[in-house]
Amino acid sequence: MNAPRFVPPGHHRTLAAFREQLRALDPDSDVDETLLGAAGPLGAPLDVDGRRIGNRFCVHPMEGWDGTTDGRPTERTLRRWTNFGVSGAKLVWGGEAFAVRPDGRANPNQLCLMPDSDLARDGLRALLSALKDAHVHAGSSLDGLVVGLQLTHSGRWSRPLGEKAPRIAVRHPELDRRAGVSGDHAVLSDDELLALVDDYARAALVAQQAGFDFVDVKCCHGYLLHELLGAHARPGPFGGSFENRTRLFRAIVAAIRARAPGLAIGVRLSVIDVPIHEKDAASGVGQPVATDPRLPPLGFGIDTAGRPALDESLRFLRMLRELGIRLVNLTIGSPYTCPHAQRPAAYPPSDGYLPPEDPLLSVIRHLRVTREVKRAVPELAVVGTGYSYLQEWLPYVAQREVRMGHVDFVGLGRSMLSYPELPRDALAGATLDRRRICRTFSDCTTAPRNGLPSGCYPLDPFYRQGADAAALAQLRKESR
């Protein structure tokens, strides 16, 4: 298998050249030729859940593997949230994944709720106030700023003390192998799942007390609630039928509403999936892992033949609408099984593989599925994902997608690490600073995969000149 040849967007000198590549891959995709800044679609406010969100940029949740081991923020965490505030984006989705209980952390340095809620509340207050102070200091008012906290349980990817400590909802041959599940490893019991309802409600209350506008009940990227949505093979009240697989989610929503009345709820959803990929030993390119077609569907948003499938996701999204949830953030797959689809990149992280398709096609997959959702359930306020790979041309695609009503908010992940002021500059009509545009080198993923804090090591001087840079450079060399 050979790696496909592709031209990264930043290599194009002109918008016209980039546009030609984009439209050759997808005639439905296009760019706006003239950027309108704050006076255009990206600067238009949108009212959601009784709150005005001041513009159409959204900061995606971006964790840093840099909290204390009792779940509180450090100076690095505060710096990241400060940058989120500086960005000028008016929707901040989650800040980062916050584990609702210590054993649900994906790493020992993830923010989390300990039995003593005061610790977490104080930490969250500090993060929120750093973000808001920076927002104001950078010249924006707090009007129209809406900030949520992403609540998570890492499920099969839990590593609260560093070693794998999977908590699984259902058995899965390939995922079990990857997560270190073998033999008669216990699946979380119905009672253990039910006990989580209180953890989520308690975490939501702490978020509300700390001043957050909403919580995201995270259902994406292979973590527990996402796994449960695809638990076709699980017996009992939380597996099998759609009704059963969404039961815990609905119980959590009801409990949050009862415990933290007035707190808005959002959902980040892996809306479709692609087959699990692995690195081809000879070429280094990602290739799908064959699964047994006789097994029941293994996942959510994917059919038995391994094709992305939107039918159940639309059912879930309509259910959200009926539950009075409007804010949704759409993503794809999981960083553990299909990083190329989840966060399109020209260069893979150390545990990844060379892209099996032009990463621009992976971006287009995000744009297409988001358009389909917005068309099918227009009442939802939809955040889209996958924009960072667009580099110089990000605002041109973003403005068009919002102008056409294909998406409500343009979500930015890695760009917020390398160039937090990007939304502010785009809204001001300024030329983007090319030296700071994320080139998808994936060091921000390679670092935490190897026990280092995340950050933009190539482009952010704080990390480039920091103590961990030499270790990261060595890792990069070895992985190539």
Ligand SMILES: Cc1cc2nc3c(=O)[nH]c(=O)nc-3n(C[C@H](O)[C@H](O)[C@H](O)COP(=O)(O)O)c2cc1C
């Ligand atoms: C370092 C890093 C940390 C991330 N942390 C989270 C997280 O805490 N929660 C989450 O839902 N997604 C997380 N993501 C995924 C991003 O939110 C986003 O979906 C992904 O990077 C694709 O968007 P982009 O192309 O703009 O980077 C993370 C991604 C990276 C690279």
Ligand code: SF4
């Ligand atoms: S390390 Fe920096 S340039 Fe590389 S993907 Fe992450 S944010 Fe982008």
